[in-house]
Amino acid sequence: MPYQFSDLRDSCAGEWRDYIEHRFVQQLGDGSLAPEAFQHYLKQDYLFLIQFARAFALAAYKSPTLSDLRQAKDGLQAIVDTELGLHIEYCREWGISEEELANLPEARATLAYTRYVLDTGNRGDLLDLHVALSPCMVGYGEIANWLNSREATVRGDANPYDAWIAMYESEEFQDAMQAEIRWLDERLADVSPGRFEQLTRIFRDATRLEIDFWNMGLTLSD
Numbered sequence: 001m002p003y004q005f006s007d008l009r010d011s012c013a014g015e016w017r018d019y020i021e022h023r024f025v026q027q028l029g030d031g032s033l034a035p036e037a038f039q040h041y042l043k044q045d046y047l048f049l050i051q052f053a054r055a056f057a058l059a060a061y062k063s064p065t066l067s068d069l070r071q072a073k074d075g076l077q078a079i080v081d082t083e084l085g086l087h088i089e090y091c092r093e094w095g096i097s098e099e100e101l102a103n104l105p106e107a108r109a110t111l112a113y114t115r116y117v118l119d120t121g122n123r124g125d126l127l128d129l130h131v132a133l134s135p136c137m138v139g140y141g142e143i144a145n146w147l148n149s150r151e152a153t154v155r156g157d158a159n160p161y162d163a164w165i166a167m168y169e170s171e172e173f174q175d176a177m178q179a180e181i182r183w184l185d186e187r188l189a190d191v192s193p194g195r196f197e198q199l200t201r202i203f204r205d206a207t208r209l210e211i212d213f214w215n216m217g218l219t220l221s222d
């Protein structure tokens with residue numbers, strides 16, 4: 001049987017569930033999350049996005065084909081030209097100024113996660129890098145879908161975090177998530193059991209670092 005992305009998820013089902021169904025996510029869904037926790041998360045997510053732009057630049061460098069190079073360039077362009085601007089605007093709505101963002105120190109959880117992804121891409125090939133990126137690329141879409149499947153989730157004006165859910169349930173984001181899964185499914189189909197084992201380690205570590213990122217938000221840790 002050829003491997004698929006779903007096999008990576010199944011290889012660390014416990015960690016994956018702890019990430020998708022994290023207490024931060026549950027509270028965001030029912031609207032009970034402390035605004036300070038969300039603001040701390042938003043600030044660190046700004047720094048996270050900048051490092052992720054670098055990871056897409058690294059993906060361009062590691063691209064063996066023109067098609068991969070285009071995909072990496074589109075990812076980098078989306079973050080630099082669109083998503084960072086939207087994030088800055090969203091932070092402003094939450095009372096966080098652009099100046100404050102520009103002077104933030106990186107929390108240890110942000111440092112650990114982003115530098116882990118960059119190091120994995122540096123040491124390995126494009127598949128290693130994509131696997132390290134996939135909890136981010138796939139997880140947030142899955143989180144939006146999981147929240148929408150829950151009775152406890154509050155949508156609309158009654159939930160101050162509704163716009164966050166709306167962003168990740170959007171067709172544009174869900175399509176990008178599916179495209180990433182297809183890309184991984186195509187590559188994973190050809191890997192050996194030994195190589196798959198290596199990739200599961202990367203996937204599990206990146207998922208654990210996503211859990212730490214949520215914990216950082218809840219505990220306001222730096």
Ligand SMILES: Cc1ncc(C[n+]2csc(CCO)c2C)c(N)n1
Binds near residue numbers: 052
């Ligand atoms: C900790 C953390 N993990 C994942 C995302 C979601 N995300 C960040 S960059 C990117 C790809 C380009 O859009 C995606 C899906 C986030 N914002 N913060």
